[in-house]
Amino acid sequence: MASAAEQLASNLNFSTFAKAEDLKKRLWFTLGALLVYRLGTYIPLPGLNPEAFAQAFAGQSGGILGLFNMFSGGAVERMAIFALGIMPYISASIIVQLMTSVVPSLEQLKKEGEQGRKVINQYTRYGTVLLGTLQAYGIAVGLESGSGLVGDPGWFFRISTVISLLGGTMFLMWLGEQITSRGIGNGISLIIFAGIVAHLPTALAGTLELGRTGALSTPLILAIIVMVVAVIALIVFVERAQRRLLIQYPKRQVGNKMFQGDTSHLPLKLNTAGVIPAIFASSLLLLPATLAGFANTSSLPSWATTVVAALGHGQPLYMVLYGGMIAFFAFFYTAIVFNPKDTADNLKKHGGFILGIRPGERTAEYIDYVLTRITVIGAIYLMFVCILPEVMIAQTGVPFYLGGTSLLIVVSVTLDTVAQVQGHLIAQQYEGLIKKSKLRGGKRGR
Numbered sequence: 281m282a283s284a285a286e287q288l289a290s291n292l293n294f295s296t297f298a299k300a301e302d303l304k305k306r307l308w309f310t311l312g313a314l315l316v317y318r319l320g321t322y323i324p325l326p327g328l329n330p331e332a333f334a335q336a337f338a339g340q341s342g343g344i345l346g347l348f349n350m351f352s353g354g355a356v357e358r359m360a361i362f363a364l365g366i367m368p369y370i371s372a373s374i375i376v377q378l379m380t381s382v383v384p385s386l387e388q389l390k391k392e393g394e395q396g397r398k399v400i401n402q403y404t405r406y407g408t409v410l411l412g413t414l415q416a417y418g419i420a421v422g423l424e425s426g427s428g429l430v431g432d433p434g435w436f437f438r439i440s441t442v443i444s445l446l447g448g449t450m451f452l453m454w455l456g457e458q459i460t461s462r463g464i465g466n467g468i469s470l471i472i473f474a475g476i477v478a479h480l481p482t483a484l485a486g487t488l489e490l491g492r493t494g495a496l497s498t499p500l501i502l503a504i505i506v507m508v509v510a511v512i513a514l515i516v517f518v519e520r521a522q523r524r525l526l527i528q529y530p531k532r533q534v535g536n537k538m539f540q541g542d543t544s545h546l547p548l549k550l551n552t553a554g555v556i557p558a559i560f561a562s563s564l565l566l567l568p569a570t571l572a573g574f575a576n577t578s579s580l581p582s583w584a585t586t587v588v589a590a591l592g593h594g595q596p597l598y599m600v601l602y603g604g605m606i607a608f609f610a611f612f613y614t615a616i617v618f619n620p621k622d623t624a625d626n627l628k629k630h631g632g633f634i635l636g637i638r639p640g641e642r643t644a645e646y647i648d649y650v651l652t653r654i655t656v657i658g659a660i661y662l663m664f665v666c667i668l669p670e671v672m673i674a675q676t677g678v679p680f681y682l683g684g685t686s687l688l689i690v691v692s693v694t695l696d697t698v699a700q701v702q703g704h705l706i707a708q709q710y711e712g713l714i715k716k717s718k719l720r721g722g723k724r725g726r
Contacts, residue, residue, distance in 0.1 A: 303464070303704045310463035313455055314474045320362045320451075321355040321475070325444055327437045332428045333359050350686060351559075353475025361448040363419070364412055366471055369453045372407030374556070376400060377616050391622075408453060409446065416445035464704070465697035473693040476686045504672060511665055511684065515691040518661045521550040523654050525647070527632045544632075548651055551658040552618055555692060557609035558666045558685040561602055565591060599670065603663045610659035611652075620647040662688075 324330055337349075337357045349356035352365035380386040380400065389396035420441035424433040452471060459467030487504065490496040496504075524545040590597040624644035633639045637646045666684035 300705055300708045303701065303708065306462065306464045306704070307701075310459055310465065310470065313459050313463060313467075314470065317362070317452065317455060317471055317474060318353065318478060320448065321353045321360045322358060323361050325359050325361060325363070326440055327431055328359055328423065329429055329431060330358065332426070333423075336426055336429060350476055350479065351472050353478050355475075359423075361444045362452060364415055364445045364449045365475070366449065366452050366456065366468055368412040368415060368449050369404070369408045369456075369468065370559075372404050372411055374613075374616075375407055376404045381616055381619075405453070408449065412446045412449045413442060416442040419445065464700050465693065469689075469693045469696065472689060476690055480686075480690075507668070507672060508687065511668065511687055512691055514661070515665060515688055516695065518550050518658070519692055519695055522547040523550065523650060524548075525634055525650065527627065528635055529630070529632050546623070546627075546634075546647075548618075548647075548654060549658075550654050551610075551661060552651070552655065553610045553613040553658065553662075555685065555688045556613045557606045557659075557662055558688060560609045561605035561666075562685055564605060565598060565602055595674075599667055602670065603667055606662050606666060607659040610662055611655055614651065614655050614658075618651065620644045620651060623647055 334357065337359075348365065348367065351367060352363060355362040355365060376386070380390045386400065386403075389399050417438065420438040423429050423441070424437065430437055453468075456467030456471055459465065459470055463470075487496070487501065491498060491501045524547050527544045527546050529542045529544070589595070591601070621641075621644045624640060624647060627633065627643060628639040634643055634646060637643050665688055669684040669687070
């Protein structure tokens, strides 16, 4: 079956795509949904002075606001109705996943299949509303504290801001679910992807402008381009890398026939945690600098000023903590999303086993042993991909959007979307082969 799928994949061409009407509808729906998202990033909050906010944001763009602005597609710097983006939903999803590993009732729901997943998804939506409301209210209060940012501060502005920002987040959550079910790819990931890609031309133009003015030399710009291409190649290689464990199924008898035992593979990704460790590490490290930027610098104690300066981009302490937190979250999130015990129980239930390993607890220990060691490689890869661009940014002043986190998200989402497109094309070819075989069988019967 695998060789047949590989042969079909190698035979994919433009004519196959032209015949895939359902795939084309899904692609057009995805593009239309992303266009709606991009339009929403230009609709400002009511009651806000856009010019005054743009000036205030310029002084904070290097902190956590710059990171959130990247994920929201520039909606933060314009303080649009999509300024919260999809981050409350992602945070709620991670919190619910954590709780499923701690709360027995949620863990049981996770094992109940489709019905249990629907209940967990509903809890995630409730969590999104709660987190979105708290963050939106915090933004409203923060905007009121700024000088000249709000024309008429008060409860009316706070309530309208909370409704606008929360409504934008809930709409994006719904839009992402629609893309996932009716379009191509993971809707939430594509929304973040679209926001980052929309600002990449600006980042490239800014880099070239630095070269034109002489701030960056031509050899250095070429070195940056080579580095970006090398990092992309590394991301593609590692994100597609798998450690396959051979699974053996015993012989089985159906009636008077004896069927030979089958074999398959249990694929373990080298980077199971994905881009989550980089996002979490960046958010936590940029938080102190952002809070200090909003506070009055003269009122801060000397030790706080020293800590904030040490946690700046390119500083040794920042790099060490950034790498350590990426490694920690790589192991932490992998432990949440992949449970070796559940995998071993499912293999035992279906009669599968790893050669030389006793089914059950010993299999779970072996899977955990292998997963831990490949996660070490995955964590080192994430640290390298994220820290190398940070060093280049600190040394050369390259725009923030060329960071390792943005490259990691863009390449990962692109690989996933291309894989889904290929899957639809392969399914289209399978359907065509089945129809042809039925027509031939019908002609022979006549």
